[in-house]
Amino acid sequence: MATIKDVASDAGVAVGTVSKVLNGQYVSAENKRKVEESVRRLGYQMNYYARGLKTRYTYTIAVIVPDILNPFFACLVYHIEKELYKLGYKMFLCQSQMEPEKEAYYLRLVSQNKVDGIMGITFNENDAYFTGDIPAVIFDRHFRGPVCCISSDNFRGGELAAERLLAGGSRKLLYIRTGSSLSSETLKRGQGFASKCQERHASYEMLDLGDDADFYPEQGILEALKSRMEGGVPSFDGIYTSTDGLALEVIKQLDHLQIQVPRDVQVIGHDGLRRMNRGDYLVSSIAQPVEDMARAGVECLLRQIRKEETEDITILPVTFVEGGTTRIT
């Protein structure tokens, strides 16, 4: 098995340089690249337990998401794992499934030095775990303490959706959301939407179906839509939903009601999900820059681990994507 000396020799640098790279300390970009290539090529691995006892770094990050059945979370984890691997980190995957207990189990791993940091999406009231000196990055939500928040520009996303619906000829707009109200950042989707409608003096309604409607919300959506129809004619002609999953459910129910999308009603979702995560967009949507968010999150976490300064919150730009459920303008 390769030793640190083999790596230094292969890379043509000093052993101390290799050591610095492995411990995340500063070396020139060129030397860093050489060392990383040699580490990869020789399959060099430090002795884990020995290293664990000595440096207390595990080169392991725990990533928490509700579950990876949700394609948005799967995309986020996909990019995080790729990014972490590039930097020599392994990744524990924890699917919290909204169980505070399971989240707490993984959060404790940090304080027990079993992982160097934690990142992900949490909807539980685990604020208590984030008050100490734990390197942590949370997407779309603020915590007290030194936790970084990475988000995309949800407010602008809501504005964009309203702009696009209006540009496509819709005049009676409807916003529908489901899910936890804990995620402070994502609530801005509706706020941006309402703000733009007001600015444009457009008629709009805000509908919050709450937590319960998060999975299989068919009945709730159907009733909400039906109650907004008279004589087969809906009181709305443009819908923005808080997620693409919800947009798909809404379109399914509109189809039941024989309302055609986008002819009768335009629909815009949020997230920018693609068919099989690689193909066409599922619906017209506000796309989040998932890869950039993953990269920013990993970078922010590693800065915390190295005790460097970090921003409290990083907001990345969103874009409108055409997915066949809006009229071409």
Place this chain on the structure above:
Amino acid sequence: MATIKDVASDAGVAVGTVSKVLNGQYVSAENKRKVEESVRRLGYQMNYYARGLKTRYTYTIAVIVPDILNPFFACLVYHIEKELYKLGYKMFLCQSQMEPEKEAYYLRLVSQNKVDGIMGITFNENDAYFTGDIPAVIFDRHFRGPVCCISSDNFRGGELAAERLLAGGSRKLLYIRTGSSLSSETLKRGQGFASKCQERHASYEMLDLGDDADFYPEQGILEALKSRMEGGVPSFDGIYTSTDGLALEVIKQLDHLQIQVPRDVQVIGHDGLRRMNRGDYLVSSIAQPVEDMARAGVECLLRQIRKEETEDITILPVTFVEGGTTRIT
């Protein structure tokens, strides 16, 4: 922090019983349940490095899949993580992205005692890593040595698809596959399909688009379909594809060619994927029992870790699911 004595006291069992449970040794089901509940309730955690040095068990499993953007792999990982967590194991997620080097990196973790075992889906020629005494479970593929293979009944899946296409009135059947030919088990999908067609004296054709067509295969599929049409009429009226993802691509191209599904051509995919992984089936399909496969895989791996006997291969049953791309029979 809770000690092993606290757990024993909380569970009302002897310390030795707790120790046995934590080390995967046999205790009664009742005591196992009690201990596991107390471990969970008290948030008990063994000292990691100390335990690592002493017992050489890490209670960590590495799970390898090409990537979790593919919804089938995401579903498999989803169920594996849930199952491992129930049994007190943490999970490293490795997305190999078909890179042998990245797979090899994770495979080495086992021999270095950084994980207790490895499971997943591999398409690389890493046979060399599987010849030793490494607890390993691979889905859909055989290896030399003590590696368990978990699969679903691919041959029967192919038969079922042919039966359903014939029952729905199709008479000129076409099988289309893409992807690596390394996965010995999944090749049986086509074999079962051909076998059933022969048994029923049905006309059929086998089309292998190979590895290159695995992602974004639009052009290849369109040309393959076009070359099988004369005067706007296709030479086929029933298609079975090796995956649901491929079925979606095929349907998209049929749509371009103004061939209606299922009126003109029935289509059956394979995997049983659902919209957003929770809703309706994306296409009519041969559904794999993903949750059962995950559970069987975890069980098989833990038996290997405990040095118990295991089956070389476990084959689980598949079912036909209706997804709107076949005619109701």
